[in-house]
Amino acid sequence: MFRSNNIVARIFQRQICTPAPGTSVHCARRFYENLVPSFTIYDVECPDHSFRKFTDDGQYLISFSRNNQDLIVYRPTWLSFSCKEEDCDSHDLPSKARRFESFFTQLYSVSLASCNELICKDFFLYMDSNQYGIFATSTVPSQDAPATGGAIPGFPSIEKMTFHLLRLEDGVILDEKVFHNDFVNLPHNMGVFLYDDLLAIVSLRYQTVHILQIRDSGNLVDVRAIGAYCHEDDELFLNSNAQCMAFPDKSKMHQLPQNHVQNGLHHSQPNLEESFLSGIKQRLLSFIFHRIWNEEKDRTLRVQCLKKKFYFHFQDYVDLIIWKVQFLDRHHLLIKFGSVEGVVSRNADQHPAFFAVYNMETTEIVAFYQNSAEDLYHLFEQYCDHFHSTSRNSLYMNFISSHSNNIHALEQLRSIKNKATSSSQFVKKMLGSLPFSCQSQSPSPYFDQSLFRFDEKLISATDRHRPSTDHPIKFILRRPPCSLKFKIKLGPEAGSADGRTKKISSFLFHPFLPLALSFQYTSFSQPSVVNIHFRR
Amino acid sequence: MGSLFGDWPSFDPHNFSQLQPSDPSSPSRMTPATYHPTHSRTLPPPDQVITTDAKNILLRHIYQRAEEKDLRPKRAAPEHLVPEHGCKQPRASSSSC
Secondary structure (H helix, E strand, C coil): CCCCCCHHHHHHHHHHCCCCCCCHHHHHHHHHHCCCCCEEECCCCCCCEEEEEECCCCCCEEEEECCCCEEEEEEECCCCCCCCCCCCCCCCCCCCCCCHHHHEEEEEEEECCCCCCEECCCCCEEECCCCEEEEEEECCCECCCCCCCCCCCCCCEEEEEEEEEEECCCCEEEEEEEEEEECCCCHHHCCEEEECCEEEEEECCCCEEEEEEECCCCCEEEEEEECCCCCCCHHHHHHHCHHHCCCCCHHHHHHHHHHCCCCCCCCCCCCCCCCCCCHHHHHHHHHHHHHHHHHCCCHHHHHHHHHHHHHCCHHHHHCCEEEEEEECCCCEEEEEEECHHHHHHCCCCCCCEEEEEEECCCCEEEEEEECCCHHHHHHHHHCHHHHCCCCCCCHHHHHCCCCCCCHHHHHHHHHHHHHCCCHHHHHHHHHCCCCCCCCCECCCHHHCCCCEECCCCCCCCECCCEECCCCCEEEEECCCCCCEEEEECCCCCCCCCCCCCCCEEEEEECCCCCEEEEEEECCCCCEEEEEEEECC | CCCCCCCCCCCCCCCCCCCCCCCCCCCCCCCCCCCCCCCCCCCCCCCCCCCCCCCCHHHHHHHHHHHHHHCCCCCCHHHHHCCCCCCCCCCCCHHHC
């Protein structure tokens, strides 16, 4: 579309040329090749907060106080000084401009956590249709919690965990959802997924997926809890029919009153637990059974098949637990199942893991794969974008580079695939990133693989801490003339004197402005140097 | 006839002199060519309704594969029990199902 790399020529050409159908956003994004954050202000004096991220619409910068009890929200602004000279470029920035406050205005500070609670500073979800933010505070988890009231052993227990729904415009807390004596994997949004206005919270301890809806009025409404029950009225139905059921083991009857631990919603297990499996476990086992049953038409062989493939592994299937969940659309969940040891030890390679697609409306399991399944990998390779399920409202999320929408990312994936020694190991490694965590990638166009080439080990769209380097990170144009466009240099201007301590770095890129913050930490988790990169 | 465009500037006032303006009282003799099908094999069924599938493509593929597995043709018994050639391996453990 553009014949020249000069921005003025491009603007003139844009006036007369229409981009090819369906590529208007891609053509508009090419202007980011011209507007780059090439200027760095080193070692900016900034408030001692831990900065979490820019919201995906670019309106707010979220940060938490150092003691993890307050939320401070800034509005990204821009420098406002003017230069009356003829040749402004050669002038240095005035010292007033080289401050954090020139770029960010503090909007408000809200205290979220009370005395013994702390804000989980790696957790933040943003709902951009209403500008609502979701934060989590919790007490300190206790590692050796007894497994009472239907909890499964092996997980720590958090005495009180609260999810706060805030209106970011003014910092008003709209609603809260509290969990007691539970455990949800909070860091990096791993145990919570936001899709549109639906929130899925995975309670690992009680093996329940809580689905909540965020209303426009700002209320968090419970929709359903999937785990021991599938339909919303299962509990009512089972309890009302409890007295009609004949208990096979009469000696267990005296234990029933002790099982009723009042622990908030859906935490009291039904007293029928001993007699049959219910809820999602039942759906899963019956799906596996039916699939093996339907494969083989001959009756004797069918039974052989069932014995070998189902009954032999029955207890392993029963012992599977829900590990992680994501939405595929409003009605379908992708659930990762694993063994307790696999989830707790975090060393996923040795332990089996399975993926199930579950339809919440019909309460049926649609598909079930092992984590080395080639068919699931083919779907992942071709339709990766649909696994990053995004709500209808946030269009910019459709343009984050992935190997399904970008030829360069696909080539990278293919090269890893060719270098892999074992195909099933490669598939397991790739599928290990499923289910995806919500809002973990930056929508900044500087991470668009078709615009820039950069070292993915040092910087990428995923917001994780990376090993830091003293050399600047180069962003090179993909298209000819493939020139170096800008560099992100960490640390102080002169380079750090101490080259031996291991440093880690993290980056915050504004979603659409040529503005980025880089942080270089020493191992004491205090930001030693903060740099601001912007287009001067 | 007078110029069709009145007093508008033009290179050659005799351009368009042969063009007759369409007169609503006398219908045009030119009828567009119409094509009629010679057979009715491709007619849609009378009760056909075309709608958009609300499911995204990933879910459509997952459902399709699930349906294909259900409709898989039955295997003849001898093939399953005894591999005829050395290269045919019996199915691996249930976890690959």
